[in-house]
Amino acid sequence: MINFILIFNRQGKIRLTRWYQYMTDKQKSSLSQDVVTQILARKRGMCNILELEGRRETRGKAIYKRYASLFFCFGIDWNDNELSGLEVLHKYVECLDQYFGNVCELDIIYNYSAAYQVMDEMLLGGHAQETNKKTVVKHCKGFDKLEESDSIVHNLRASNIA
C-alpha cells in the first residue's frame, strides 16, 4: 500500500503531504526531509526508486517522478510493485491535469483542497480505488457542483467578511 504521498518542488518546498500510515509529527518531518533531500540529489536517468532504510515502521521505498518543477513521490511498502506504483502516480498527475486543465505548481498551491479531492477520489487508505481518469474527474466536479448549491450561503459569508 501507499504509506505517504509527498509533492514538493525543485527547491524542496513541500506542496502537499498525505500520510496513510500513522507516524508522529517528528517522524513525519524527519522522513519527509530525508526523502526530499535524497530525491533532489539524484540525477536524471537514475531509477525512480529510492530505498528507505531505517526503523521498521519507515522501512520501505519511495518512488518518485518529476513533472516540470514538481516532484511527486509515493512511499510504498518494501514488497510492493514499484513499476505499478509509478503508473498510479502518473495516473494521479493525469487526473490533476484533466481536472485543472494543464496543471501547474500554482494550481496545486492555490487549490490544494482540489488536489486533495482528486487524490481522495483515486486513492483511499493508501490503496488505489479508481484508475479511470474520467470517473475521477467526474466525481471531483460532482463535489464542486454540490458545493455550489450552497453558494447563496457562500455569497452571504463573503459579503459579511467584506
Place this chain on the structure above:
Amino acid sequence: MVFYRLKDLIKAIRACKTHADERAVIQKESAFIRTSFKEENTELRHSNISKLLYIHMLGYPAHFGQIECLKLAASPLFSDKRLGYLGTMLLLDENQEVLTLLTNSLKNDLNHANMYIVGLALCTLGNIASAEMSRDLCSEVEKLLGSSNMYIRKKAALCAIRIIRKVPDLQENFIQRASSLLNDRNHGVLLSGITLITEMCLSSQETLLQFRKAVPVLVRHLKNLVSAGFSAEHDVTGVTDPFLQIKILRLLRILGKDDVESSEAMNDILAQVATNTESSKNVGNSILYETVLTIMETPSDNALRVLAINILGKFLSNRDNNIRYVALTTLNKSISLDVNAVQRHRNIILDCLRDADISIRRRALELSFSLINESNVRVLTRELLAFLEIADNEFKPSMTTKICLAAERFAPNKRWHIDTVLRVLKLAGNYVREEMLAAFIRLVTQTSELQGYTVQKLYTALREDISQESLTLAGVWVIGEYGDILVSGGSYEEEELAKEVSESDVIDLLESILAGPFANQVLREYIVTALMKLTSRFTSASSSERVKQMLAGFSTSIEVEIQQRAVEFTNLFQYDEIRPAVLERMPVMQIKETVIAGERLNSAASGNTGSQTSAPAGPSDQDLLLDLMGIGTSGGTTNAQISTGAPASSGNGPANNIDLLADLFGGSSVSSLPTASNPSAAVVSNLFAGIGSPAATSPPVSNAGANILDLLGGGMPAAAAPSTPAPAINRTASSNSNGSASAQSPAQKTFPVYSKNGLSIVFTPQRDSANPNVVNILATFNNDSGVSGGAINGVQFHAAVTKTQQLQMRPASSTEIAPGGNATQLLKIANPQKTPVRLRLKVVYTTVNHGAVTDLSEFAGFPDGAY
C-alpha cells in the same frame, strides 16, 4: 495586517523574501485564527480552517484547529463538511482522543442519502479510523459494501481494509460481501474488492483457504482483460487496466502459494500474460514483473519458470534503470529457487556494482554476495574487492564482514584465504568488525606453514600504510607473535626478493606507529604486548634494551591498562629464567566458526590471544599475566599445554583475584614443594586446583598421586573419606568427583583448640569451594561445664594470622552459651602462598564459677601443606 481570504494569505506568504518574514506573517495569521476560534466565530470558520490547512502544509503548528475541523465536519453545509473532513484527515490521526467526537457525525453521514457525503465519510474513516471507531462503525460499512451505488461500494471496500487492520476480529463480517464483489462488473469496485480480499487472505490463513475457490473467477477476469480489445475507458498505453491485472496477479500469487491445484489452474493464463504482454513500456513491464513474482512464488511448472527467468534476463539488460532495479530485486528473491539461472547473469550483475545509482548498487551488492559459491569464489571475490575499493562508506562495514565470511566458507586454500582477508584489511581496515579481525588472527595461528608469509606481508603492508586500523592491529599482533620468523625471513616466496629485515627495523616500525597519528589506546596496548613478546623472539641484547626503554616510557602512561602492562612487563625482566616461558608462542586456537557470541567467552576462558584481540577494553579481575601464560581462571586443556611448557610457574596454581605477580615472585615456598620437579604432576595440580572443589579427602599415599593430592589440599588426614589412588593423570577426573562428593559428607576432621574452665573450642577447617586459596574455619564453642557450671557469658573470640595471610571473621552465632549448648563463628583465611596456617588466639568470657577470664593461646595444628 491580517488576511481574510486564503488566496491573499498565500500571496502574502509567497511574497515573503526571507524565511523570517514568512514566519512573521504566519505567526500573525495563526494568532488571528486562534482568537477567531476562541470567539466561536462560525462565519469565519471555513476560511480560517482553509488558511490553517495551508499553514499546516508549510510545516507550522496547526493542532489548535483540530476541534474546529470536527465542528465543520458536523455542519449541515456541504462546503463546510467537505473542508471539515479534509481538515480532520490532515490534522488528526488515529491516536488523537478528540477523534472519538467524530464518530457520531460519521455515523450520520454514512447513512446520508447523498453519495458524496457518504463518500466523504467513508474516505475519512478509511484514512484515519482508530480501532474504537472501526468497532463502532463496522456495521455501517458492511451495509454500504452491499450498496447499489458502485461509487459507495468501492469506497466501502477500501474502508473495510482499514477496519480489518485496526481490529482483525471484524474480518468475518466482511467475507460474505467481499466475495460477492468478485463478480462486480465495475473495474473500480473490482479493484477495491480484490484489494480487500488480498488483505484478508494475508491476515488469516482460514480466509485464504476459503478464497482458493475463487481462483477460476480471478483467472477468468484476467483472461478477459488480456484478450479484450481496445477499451478507451481502461486503456493505459495499449494495455487494458494494468492496475486490475496486477491486483489479480498478486491475489493469485497469494492463493496459489504452496497449492498445486490452484497453481495449475492459473498456469495457462500466466503463460499467456507472460508471452503476450508488450514489454516496451513501463506499464507492460509492471505486469510482467508481477507475473514473474507470481510464477516464482507458486509451484508453477518448469516451462513457466524458464519463461520467468528469461523475462528477468531481459529486464536486466534493459536500458531503463527502473526495470533493472526491479530485475535485481526479483533475482534476489528467486535466487533460492534457481541459482544457476541467476548465475548466468553474473557479469551483468557485477556491472551493476559500478552503476551511478545507489539503489541499483545496493541491490546488485546484495545479489553478488548470495551468488558466491565454491566454484566462483575467486572471480566474485576479486570483483567485490575491486568494488570495496570504491564503495560508499556505508557499504564497507557489511561488505568487509561478508567478504571475510565468504572467504572463510568457500576458500579454495589457506593462502588465498589469508590473501583475501589481508586485502580487505588493506582496503577497508577501518571498517572491519572485531570478530573478523579475531578470525583472521585465529587463521594465522592455525596455519603454521604460512605464518612466515603472513608476517612478511603484514610487515610490508604496515611499512606502506598505517592508517587502516584493523590492518595495523593485525600486523602488530602477528609481528609480535612471529617476529623471529620475520627476521629470519626465509619463506617469502613471492617474485620480489625477500628483503632482509633486521630486529631494529621491526622495532622502528612499531615505534613509528606509536608516534603516528592513528595510534589509539587499543593499538598502544597491542604494541606494548607485541614489544614484550619480541624480547623473547629476538636475540640481540640491544633490541631487548630498546624495548625496556620504551616500556619504561609507558610505565607512566595515563592509560591505566597500558601503565599496568608496562610495569608488569618491566618487572618480568628481572626474572629471565621464566620470561621466555611466559612469552611462549600462543597455542593454536581451536574454535573455527566466526561470529559466534560465545566465541569471546570461550577465548577469554581459555586465556588465549582471542581475549586480547577481541576484548582489549581493559583488565578484568584476572591478571594480565594469566592471559599471557594461558592460565585461565579454570582448568582446561590449553592450561595443561602451557603449564607443561612452563613448569617453573605451574606450581603456583591459579590465583584468582589475587595478584599473580606476587605469587610468581614471592612464592619461594612453592619451589620447595616436591612437585616442582615433577611437571606432569604439576599439570594435574593445576587442573585440579583450577576446578576448586572443596577439600579432597584422600589419606596421604606415598606415590606420585600423593603429591597431586597434597597440592590439592587432599593431604589432610580424613580417614572417613574413601581413598582414591590417583597415580595417573587420566584418573584425576574421577578422583576429583569423589573428592567433591565426600566433601559433602559430615565426617570432617576437627581440631581441638582450647579447653579450659568448661569452655572448649574446636576448629573444623574446610577449603572454600569458590576459591581454593581460602580456608573456612568453623569455630565451635562448647559449654562443657555441665548444669552446675551455668551459662558462659560474653564470649569474645579474637584471632590473628601471619603476615602472608588474611583473616576475616564473621560474627559469632551467640555470645552466650547455655550449659551443654554451643555457639559457632566462621573464620575465613586467605592464604595465597599456601604457607602453614598459624593462628594466635584470644578468648574472653565470663563464667559463674571463674568470673571474667581472658586467655591467650596459639594454634598451628593443621597438617603441613593442608591449607
